[in-house]
Amino acid sequence: EVQLVESGGGLVQPGGSLKLSCAASGVTFSGSGIHWVRQASGKGLEWVGRIRSKADSYATAYAASVKGRFTISRDDSKNTAYLQMSSLKTEDTAVYYCTRHVERSGRYFDYWGQGTLVTVSP
Amino acid sequence: DIVMTQSPLSLPVTPGEPASISCRSSQSLLDSSGYNHVDWYLQKPGQSPQLLIYLGSNRASGVPDRFSGSGSGTDLTLKISRVEAEDVGVYYCMQALQIPLTFGGGTKVEIK
Numbered sequence: 316e317v318q319l320v321e322s323g324g325g326l327v328q329p330g331g332s333l334k335l336s337c338a339a340s341g342v343t344f345s346g347s348g349i350h351w352v353r354q355a356s357g358k359g360l361e362w363v364g365r366i367r368s369k370a371d372s373y374a375t376a377y378a379a380s381v382k383g384r385f386t387i388s389r390d391d392s393k394n395t396a397y398l399q400m401s402s403l404k405t406e407d408t409a410v411y412y413c414t415r416h417v418e419r420s421g422r423y424f425d426y427w428g429q430g431t432l433v434t435v436s437p
Numbered sequence: 438d439i440v441m442t443q444s445p446l447s448l449p450v451t452p453g454e455p456a457s458i459s460c461r462s463s464q465s466l467l468d469s470s471g472y473n474h475v476d477w478y479l480q481k482p483g484q485s486p487q488l489l490i491y492l493g494s495n496r497a498s499g500v501p502d503r504f505s506g507s508g509s510g511t512d513l514t515l516k517i518s519r520v521e522a523e524d525v526g527v528y529y530c531m532q533a534l535q536i537p538l539t540f541g542g543g544t545k546v547e548i549k
Contacts, residue, residue: 422533423491
């Protein structure tokens with residue numbers, strides 16, 4: 316069974332930091348890009364950023380709203396990706412999903428995690 | 438950034454009847470090879486999004502054939518030939534042509 320499991324969410328004060336993890340099982344991880352997508356309560360989906368595979372030099376890219384504050388990394392030996400969030404703002408409050416990106420026959424997200432809630436509040 | 442605009446915002450449907458969702462992009466999603474880089478996702482209540490359609494018209498594995506994607510360039514459509522109760526949720530289009538990836542605002546499908 317394919318699983319992406321996010322962890323590390325929680326309550327943090329504005330200006331604080333948090334590191335999310337995304338652990339994959341039952342699916343090839345190392346050859347795929349991993350993206351993070353977030354969803355504020357009752358709102359739509361917002362792309363946060365991505366890290367490509369080793370073959371693509373682990374290239375990263377970020378949404379303008381998080382650039383310079385968030386960093387995506389991965390450890391293929393652990394089948395895990397990370398989202399390091401710093402200088403957090405109240406508007407970063409959302410459920411954060413990790414998702415596997417396919418780029419071979421199209422470009423799409425085939426597997427999603429269940430999401431982890433990040434709440435930024437005084 | 439490419440802006441994705443979905444309509445309608447809300448879509449009440451009768452089981453067994455067809456449904457259609459429109460997605461318009463601020464620039465063409467058609468690449469030089471003739472592929473439309475738009476995906477459709479369904480987020481059922483309380484669940485993570487799931488892939489329905491990729492490259493504009495290709496059904497993902499396990500997706501019933503009542504779902505179809507069509508259109509090209511800046512005007513894309515998702516159609517459900519006969520809506521079933523299990524199809525309720527929020528549907529999102531997403532452009533996969535360029536970074537940053539961007540989603541439409543969503544269309545909430547509910548049963549009348």
